[in-house]
Amino acid sequence: MITSGTRFGSDCDTDDQLSIDPMTLLRRWLPGPDDPPPLMALATCGRDGYPRVRHVLLSEADDTAVYFHTDTRSSKVAELADRPRASIAIAWPEVGRQLVAHGDVHRAPDDALRQTYSRRSRYLQLLAWLNDEQLVGLSAGERRRRWARFDETHPHLDAPATWTGFGIALRELTFWRGDPDGPSQRVRFVRTADDWKSEVLPG
Ligand SMILES: Cc1cc2nc3c(=O)[nH]c(=O)nc-3n(C[C@H](O)[C@H](O)[C@H](O)COP(=O)(O)O)c2cc1C
Numbered sequence: 001m002i003t004s005g006t007r008f009g010s011d012c013d014t015d016d017q018l019s020i021d022p023m024t025l026l027r028r029w030l031p032g033p034d035d036p037p038p039l040m041a042l043a044t045c046g047r048d049g050y051p052r053v054r055h056v057l058l059s060e061a062d063d064t065a066v067y068f069h070t071d072t073r074s075s076k077v078a079e080l081a082d083r084p085r086a087s088i089a090i091a092w093p094e095v096g097r098q099l100v101a102h103g104d105v106h107r108a109p110d111d112a113l114r115q116t117y118s119r120r121s122r123y124l125q126l127l128a129w130l131n132d133e134q135l136v137g138l139s140a141g142e143r144r145r146r147w148a149r150f151d152e153t154h155p156h157l158d159a160p161a162t163w164t165g166f167g168i169a170l171r172e173l174t175f176w177r178g179d180p181d182g183p184s185q186r187v188r189f190v191r192t193a194d195d196w197k198s199e200v201l202p203g
Pocket residue numbers: 002003004039052053054055056057058068069070071074075076077
């Protein structure tokens with residue numbers, strides 16, 4: 001089945017929380033490469049002006065962007081073609097942490113597509129091949145039969161042509177930390193021309 005990570009990474013010292021590079025801090029908060037990828041709420045701008053949100057797996061993060069992978073035929077891809085901007089939120093309730101961020105969206109490099117697909121669970125690899133308009137209209141029994149047949153006859157799968165990836169180049173990140181003995185606190189980073197501006201916020 002679809003699974004998402006519940007693990008979390010390390011943090012920085014309180015003394016460094018305003019001066020640390022926020023993408024470095026984000027990568028520290030993420031689980032390690034051998035853990036399941038974390039679930040990220042991803043909001044795009046709907047064509048009717050209402051925001052749209054859904055969860056996707058965060059595939060990876062580098063110095064400038066976070067990456068996710070999806071189906072070229074999905075609504076989010078059409079919305080991003082119209083307006084390449086997105087917001088994300090990730091929560092780690094076990095340790096009282098949340099990250100919210102937003103930025104400009106670009107296509108992820110093609111060379112990473114295969115590798116990311118190969119790291120997805122077998123269930124998600126099958127979904128990427130099978131979960132289309134044609135399958136959705138069938139009865140539950142027929143859908144399961146087709147799934148089982150495809151699974152059996154395709155022991156090794158490469159990414160389908162509909163598999164694509166996007167990077168969100170983050171321009172603002174807000175890290176929320178809970179405190180069991182006191183109030184929560186947020187630190188917000190906003191990208192400037194050549195660096196980051198940071199401030200501590202309540203809430
Ligand atoms: C735990 C979980 C993980 C998911 N991961 C992804 C993902 O990595 N990529 C993706 O496109 N959809 C993923 N989905 C499905 C999306 O939430 C969404 O239903 C689908 O992408 C269609 O969204 P759209 O019509 O808004 O484009 C996931 C759903 C769940 C529940």
